[in-house]
Amino acid sequence: MCVRFSALSIVFPAVECSDNLFAQRNGVIHSPDFPNSYPKSSDCLYRIELEEGFFITLQFEDSFDIEDHPEVTCPYDYIKITAGVKEFGPFCGERSPGRIETRSNIIHILFHSDNSGENRGWKLSYTAIGDPCPLLEPPPNGRIDPSQATYTFKDQVVITCNTGYNVLKDGVESESFQVECMKDGMWSNKVPVCQIADCKAPPRLEHGFATFSSPDNLTTFQSGIQYSCQQPFYQMMPNVSGTYTCNAKGFWQSPELGRRLPTCQPVCGKPRFSRSLLARISRGGHAQRGMSPWIAMLHRNGRPFCGGSLIGNRWIVTAAHCLHEELELEDPVPRSSSIISPSSFTIILGKHRTQRRDDTEQHMQAGAIFVHPSYKPATFEHDIALVALSEEARLNDYVMPICFPDSVLPKDTMVIVSGWGKQFLKRLPEALMEIEIPLTDHALCKEAYAKLQKVITDDMICAGEKQGGKDACSGDSGGPMVTLNNRTGEWQLIGTVSWGDGCGLNDRYGVYSNVLLALPWIKEVTGVDY
Ligand code: 4AZ
Numbered sequence: 001m002c003v004r005f006s007a008l009s010i011v012f013p014a015v016e017c018s019d020n021l022f023a024q025r026n027g028v029i030h031s032p033d034f035p036n037s038y039p040k041s042s043d044c045l046y047r048i049e050l051e052e053g054f055f056i057t058l059q060f061e062d063s064f065d066i067e068d069h070p071e072v073t074c075p076y077d078y079i080k081i082t083a084g085v086k087e088f089g090p091f092c093g094e095r096s097p098g099r100i101e102t103r104s105n106i107i108h109i110l111f112h113s114d115n116s117g118e119n120r121g122w123k124l125s126y127t128a129i130g131d132p133c134p135l136l137e138p139p140p141n142g143r144i145d146p147s148q149a150t151y152t153f154k155d156q157v158v159i160t161c162n163t164g165y166n167v168l169k170d171g172v173e174s175e176s177f178q179v180e181c182m183k184d185g186m187w188s189n190k191v192p193v194c195q196i197a198d199c200k201a202p203p204r205l206e207h208g209f210a211t212f213s214s215p216d217n218l219t220t221f222q223s224g225i226q227y228s229c230q231q232p233f234y235q236m237m238p239n240v241s242g243t244y245t246c247n248a249k250g251f252w253q254s255p256e257l258g259r260r261l262p263t264c265q266p267v268c269g270k271p272r273f274s275r276s277l278l279a280r281i282s283r284g285g286h287a288q289r290g291m292s293p294w295i296a297m298l299h300r301n302g303r304p305f306c307g308g309s310l311i312g313n314r315w316i317v318t319a320a321h322c323l324h325e326e327l328e329l330e331d332p333v334p335r336s337s338s339i340i341s342p343s344s345f346t347i348i349l350g351k352h353r354t355q356r357r358d359d360t361e362q363h364m365q366a367g368a369i370f371v372h373p374s375y376k377p378a379t380f381e382h383d384i385a386l387v388a389l390s391e392e393a394r395l396n397d398y399v400m401p402i403c404f405p406d407s408v409l410p411k412d413t414m415v416i417v418s419g420w421g422k423q424f425l426k427r428l429p430e431a432l433m434e435i436e437i438p439l440t441d442h443a444l445c446k447e448a449y450a451k452l453q454k455v456i457t458d459d460m461i462c463a464g465e466k467q468g469g470k471d472a473c474s475g476d477s478g479g480p481m482v483t484l485n486n487r488t489g490e491w492q493l494i495g496t497v498s499w500g501d502g503c504g505l506n507d508r509y510g511v512y513s514n515v516l517l518a519l520p521w522i523k524e525v526t527g528v529d530y
Contacts (some may be wrong), residue, residue: 004332012442016086017044019110025050025128027148031111031121033064038077038113038121046109053153053183054105054128056083061124064096067117077113079122086126096122103382130154142194143164148480153497155181161194164248168195179287194471195295197221199246207234207264210244220530221246229264233395237265237530264397265530266313269294269482270405271492288359289352292418294402294493295432295480298322300345303428304354306481307419308347308387309493312528316366316387318478319496319513323385342366347389350398354420354432360398364388371523372518374459382459383498384513386525402480403492403530404523405516411441415463415483421476422503435470439494440509448507459517461495462509472510473503 017032029046031038032475048056059082067077078090079097082106091097091507105128111121130153138144142161149155158175159167166173180188194392199219202210205227213224217419227242236242240262244252251259283377296316306322325338343365350360368392374382393399409415445462449455456462463481464471472479481495495512502508515522521528 008248013363015404017191019044020044020046022046022048022126023050025347026126028123028125029109030123034093034121034123037118038111040117041115042113044111046111048104048107048109048126049196050128051154051183052105053130055103056088056105056107056126056128058061058097058100058102058107058109058124058126060096060098060122062096063120064091064122065120066092066122067119068094068115069094071518077117077119078111080110080112082108082110083381094392104387105433115270128414130181130183131185133185133187136187136191137178139191142167144191150163151181152196153181153183153185159192164197165194166197166250168193171379196356196448197246197248197250197412198250199223199250201446202227202244202252203261205229205261205264206238207266208242208450211467219246221248221250225252232265234264234399235250235267236262238262243513249419266401268311268401268530269485271400271491272397285337285433286430287352287418287434292399292416292432292480292482293350293398293400294491295351295418297348297420298345299348304420304475305345306475306477307421307497309480309496310349310393311404311522312526312530313392313395314389314402315524315526315528316389317493317496317515319498320371320383320385321377321380321498322478323369323371323387324377339369339371342369342380342387345501347387349393350396351420351432354428360396362393362399372521379455379457380499380511381457381459382513382518384496384522385516386520386522388526401528401530402482403485403488403490404519405492405494406485408516409439409483409494412438413483414438415462415481417472417476417481417512418478419476419497421473421478421479421497423473435472436464437510438468439463445509447503448509449511454501456511459514461512461514463495463512466507468504468506468508471500471504472497473506 002316004268013188035331062417069075074090074092075474078092080090081088083102086098121368132150132152142159145158156178161167167177168178182188202225208229210225210227225244229377241263247253247394253259261525269288271291271293273288275291294310296310297304298308302372306318308316308318311317325340348363352358367388372384416434416436418432420432423429429469440462475498479497480493482491483494485492493515495515498511498513500510
């Protein structure tokens, strides 16, 4: 019903409702003050503007009330919808327009009211949805999230691979891959492939090897390998199983070491030819082949000049004075103290005979020489040095390193000293000699040498029998003094031949450099720690 505008009627100010922009994919729009009467004389514009590709659907509520006229279509108040070139309405009366599928992404809803009437208005909800994209199949060993029956414009899915598999797209591996449904109803990208993680060929293990658990040498997720060391001359360090499994990230992994590899360390102090009680020397005599596989001969000018001991597979421990020009006995004019050139001598491993060739010998060059930092040529304190071999020794039954000492030994412990040094008749022996002697009490040794104004310091160990007889001598210097550790069954290096007053004299004892005391320095320089 229309009431003509008159001076008496109350003038309602037109409500401001012309600037309503809806940019969300869903929303609710209603006439002003709904469900109360809408204001008069208003022109309300509601815009729904979405990206191209969306189609807006309007759903009017059943409760719909706009002033109308029985004969004329919506002459007073009305709602009109423009969707691109299409128009819907005008609508008025009490019949809800219901659902309108506009197929457009931009909608303008114009609501006009004139200056009379009391009607409750309208309310609608809208949704915008795009065209569906084709059904997506997850790749083998992968999944699609979120999982839906249909996907439409703007929907995004993430393709993730199962544990042990990686997304492979254009040759690039990644954790996951996203594809989006586009406005043309096509996916932005093809579904990637899930490729099984591959640990590839296991890293090489020096002095060791890897064997595959599977007959076809698989290196993929959950495959296994077993590292082993070249037995019996190398052993695994730390002492672990050596089993590795290819993990989901494509790395070989061990339960004990994670991604770290074990190492293969030389086996020390366990000669294949061990001393039987029968072969045990009491008076000193020729050594048996292979019973001191750690002994090294330092050779120069066609003859041996010192001994040494192999530690690890590329280091020799010897006496510092062996490598010192100044103390070279044959040197007529003592020169200022200097180290001999590494290229001036040869190290021979696997040696037995003094001056004849052995089938087992290995000739090595010295790469570098390290003299103990506290070595004092005048007093023979810290008479110990290290020689780096220019190549690795090939470990076998005749070439094997000696172990490090692990504790101070009591006096009278029996030790074995070997060397090619001069015999007391001043002749070189035919082959390697060895003696078994007891360690001397430090105070007793000190006392014996005090008479000669010689000082026995804490870095020195004495050994020998009081009555003399069995002793190291010229040419034995640098050579090993070893003992069998009954607990471990390993031979260990206690000292290196250093000096003494004469050879084999009674109440005189041989003096040896204390390896246990030099051990921190030896480990630091060589890196050997088995
Ligand atoms: C030397 O001249 C030497 N009796 C080594 C050891 C001893 C004496 C001399 C101990 O190499």
